[in-house]
Amino acid sequence: MHPRPDDNRIKIAPSILSADLSRLAEQVREVEAAGADRIHFDVMDGRFVPNITFGPVLAKWLRPATPLPIEAHLMIASPDDFLDAFAEAGADTLIVHVEGATHLNRTIQRIKALGLKAGVALNPATPAVMLEEILPDLDLVLAMTVNPGFGGQSFLPGTLKKIRAIRRMIDEVRPDCELEVDGGIDAETAPQVVEAGARVLVAGSSIYGAADGPAAGMDRLARSLGL
Structure with missing residues (x-):
């Protein structure tokens, strides 16, 4: 087994899906000041998922508002059509779904050719084995x-088993690849996914939906992890 990378600390990636878009720059700066490591940008097209959210134009507007890395999570049916646009908009990482990318190797190669980090997402019912062929190429x-x-x-507890399986695969094949989780992450579930092997936590509602504000939501999440 290969050793894990030196930077094995837990990172928090607030999702702007739950932010107040009328004050987006301000809300991003709040989590930045509270210690966020990156900004998670949820892209939905109404086809791959039953919702429509943001596109490259908003990403381009957000880019000068923060020095934090921006990861664009492309929950869309034809990700290849938008890779260049999100690169031009200033995204640092592009994440595509194994279920939505028809020619996954080609998609990852294009992301790398654009000079960006490449990620692959798995839906809850998609088995970890679907990563086997592409994992050596992923960030x-x-x-x-x-x-x-x-x-x-609400968090799906059954996904913990898969997180552990992915952790084992990464440690064996690609130890410098990050393992991120997204969905229902709060002060209760965060320690569970970290114990299972996750190192980057996407959180939206528990941060931007916090009644006492995003900074307090960030603090609760960090304290639950002993950060």
Whole structure:
């Protein structure tokens, strides 16, 4: 087994899906000041998932508002059609779904050719084995812990087993690949996914939906992890 990379700390990626878009720059700066490591940008097309959210134009507008890395999570039916647009908009990482990318190797190669980090996401019912062929080429694996499409859903406990399986695969094949989770992450579920092997936590409602504000939501999440 290969050793894990030196930077094995837990990272928090607030999702702007739950942010107040009328104050987006301000809300991003709040989580930045509270210690966020990156910004998670949820892209939905109404086809791959039953919702429509953001496109490259908003990503381009957001880019100068924060120095934090922006990861675009492309929950869309034809990701290849938008890779260049999100690269031009200033995204640092592009994450595509194994279920939505018809020619996954070609898609990952294009992301790398654009000079970006490449990630692959798996829906809850998609087995970890679907990563076997593509894992050596990845910078990030995103395990969905809810079915994608809407914020505020409840965490699916059955995904913990898959997170552990992906952790083992990464440690064996691609130890510098990040393992990220997305869906229902809060102060209760965060320690569970970290114990299972996740190192990057996407959180939307528990941060931007916090009654006492995003900074307080960030603090609760961090304290639950002993950060």
